[in-house]
Amino acid sequence: MATETHSAAGNGLADAAGVDGHELATAGPGMPQLDFSTWGNQIFWLLVALVVIYFVLSRVALPRIAAVLAERHGTITNDIARADDLKRQATEAEAAYEQALKDARAEAQAISQRTRDEIKVQVAEATAEADARIAVKSGEADKAVADIRATAMENVEVVAKDTAEALVAALGGSADATAISDAVNNRMKG
Amino acid sequence: MATEANGAETGGLVFHPMDQFIVKPLFGDGPIGMFTLTNATLWLALTVLAVVALMVLGTSRRAIVPTRSQSVGELAYGFVYKMVEDVTGKDGVKYFPYIMSLFMFVVMANFLGLLPMSFATTSHFAVTVVLALAVFLTVTVLGFIKNGVGFLGLFWVSSAPLALRPVLAIIELISYFVRPVSHSIRLAGNVMAGHAVIKVFAGFAALAVISPLSIVAITAMYGLEILVAFIQAYVFTILTCVYLKDALHPGH
Numbered sequence: 001m002a003t004e005t006h007s008a009a010g011n012g013l014a015d016a017a018g019v020d021g022h023e024l025a026t027a028g029p030g031m032p033q034l035d036f037s038t039w040g041n042q043i044f045w046l047l048v049a050l051v052v053i054y055f056v057l058s059r060v061a062l063p064r065i066a067a068v069l070a071e072r073h074g075t076i077t078n079d080i081a082r083a084d085d086l087k088r089q090a091t092e093a094e095a096a097y098e099q100a101l102k103d104a105r106a107e108a109q110a111i112s113q114r115t116r117d118e119i120k121v122q123v124a125e126a127t128a129e130a131d132a133r134i135a136v137k138s139g140e141a142d143k144a145v146a147d148i149r150a151t152a153m154e155n156v157e158v159v160a161k162d163t164a165e166a167l168v169a170a171l172g173g174s175a176d177a178t179a180i181s182d183a184v185n186n187r188m189k190g
Numbered sequence: 191m192a193t194e195a196n197g198a199e200t201g202g203l204v205f206h207p208m209d210q211f212i213v214k215p216l217f218g219d220g221p222i223g224m225f226t227l228t229n230a231t232l233w234l235a236l237t238v239l240a241v242v243a244l245m246v247l248g249t250s251r252r253a254i255v256p257t258r259s260q261s262v263g264e265l266a267y268g269f270v271y272k273m274v275e276d277v278t279g280k281d282g283v284k285y286f287p288y289i290m291s292l293f294m295f296v297v298m299a300n301f302l303g304l305l306p307m308s309f310a311t312t313s314h315f316a317v318t319v320v321l322a323l324a325v326f327l328t329v330t331v332l333g334f335i336k337n338g339v340g341f342l343g344l345f346w347v348s349s350a351p352l353a354l355r356p357v358l359a360i361i362e363l364i365s366y367f368v369r370p371v372s373h374s375i376r377l378a379g380n381v382m383a384g385h386a387v388i389k390v391f392a393g394f395a396a397l398a399v400i401s402p403l404s405i406v407a408i409t410a411m412y413g414l415e416i417l418v419a420f421i422q423a424y425v426f427t428i429l430t431c432v433y434l435k436d437a438l439h440p441g442h
Contacts, residue, residue: 030208031208031211032208032209032211032212032213032314033211033313033314033315033316033378033382034315035212035213037221037222038213038222038228038230038316039316040223040224041213041222041223041224041225041226041228041230041231042213042228042230042311042314042316042317043316043317043320044224044225045228045230045231045234045235046234046311046316046317046320046321047320048234049234049235049237049238049295050291050292050295050321050324052238053238053241053242053291053294053295054288054291056238056241056242056245056246057241057245057287057290057291057294058287058291060245060246061245061246061249061263062245062267062290064246064249064252065245065249065263065264065267066267067252068249068252068253068256068260068264069264069267069268071252071254072254
């Protein structure tokens with residue numbers, strides 16, 4: 001028993017700790033922590049363990065974790081910057097869309113205004129043309145009526161002379177044409 | 191074991207709360223020499239393996255979105271890094287790997303020591319004294335290298351009245367040399383006391399009447415010990431940071 005080999009060294013300590021003598025023989029010192037014969041062993045292996053942990057951490061683990069954390073920080077920063085950029089682009093696109101919409105509306109209004117004006121001009125032109133044509137036509141008609149009226153008066157004169165001649169002839173007289181026409185003309189003036 | 195046979199002979203309640211701390215050779219019954227493989231060696235090795243598993247294998251994928259083990263590794267890294275930076279300032283950050291090694295060793299050893307049938311390496315003064323002395327010697331040497339004789343200003347309280355200063359210097363000097371003692375006994379004492387108390391409660395479980403209460407008590411103690419395992423590692427590390435700060439900036 002390893003404990004038994006150290007029991008002699010531990011007796012004093014065990015007594016101080018109040019462990020009864022019967023147990024002492026088998027249980028060894030009261031506090032194994034104060035069994036200095038194991039200290040060399042523990043310290044040696046502890047130093048080995050610490051050196052291994054130090055080298056593993058400082059050479060492998062800590063640089064790796066630092067790199068991962070830095071990379072993550074970079075990624076997050078980049079992502080936020082990109083998100084901001086995209087947001088800005090979206091705002092710009094919206095503004096551009098709105099501008100385009102406004103322009104299109106204005107253009108549409110201009111086009112419709114222009115069309116309306118054109119149509120108005122065309123209508124005015126057509127109306128003027130039609131008026132002119134109507135004036136020409138009515139002038140012609142007036143002239144035709146005047147002509148007809150004039151020819152009618154002439155015809156009346158001819159008919160009157162012919163009738164008078166025929167009347168004279170029927171009454172058994174013979175009259176020369178000039179006398180008859182003078183008489184008719186006088187009559188018509190009268 | 192002879193002790194167990196002895197306990198069975200006498201009957202009734204048998205308490206061997208300290209037996210769990212006995213250092214035994216793993217193979218055979220020979221005397222323990224410097225390089226003998228003992229249960230302490232085994233659990234020191236397991237501590238190293240646990241640290242390697244968490245900090246190296248756990249982070250081996252270097253994922254941007256960490257896995258669970260990588261998360262824990264990063265958490266430990268961030269926790270200690272922030273502690274070093276906050277306590278010692280920017281110029282203390284270059285000692286971060288040393289402090290991180292100490293913290294990872296102590297916290298892993300504490301938690302592994304809580305496994306049933308395990309051996310708590312940090313319950314041994316041999317271990318904590320070496321840790322505390324390593325910190326004490328490093329910090330003292332570093333203090334003199336960085337500040338020369340000015341490091342002694344740590345003991346000369348310039349804000350106190352002149353007459354009081356020599357008295358304060360003696361007190362400061364004593365408190366400085368007590369540091370490694372309290373630093374090491376605090377850790378080993380806490381771990382040892384918790385484990386011993388659990389063992390005592392376990393001893394009471396031999397009485398059928400008390401055993402349910404005993405089991406409840408063990409469970410409660412175990413929960414407390416989990417807390418203590420972490421807190422003591424934290425305290426050990428932050429005290430190391432404070433001592434390091436004193437070495438780097440000895441003014442009060």
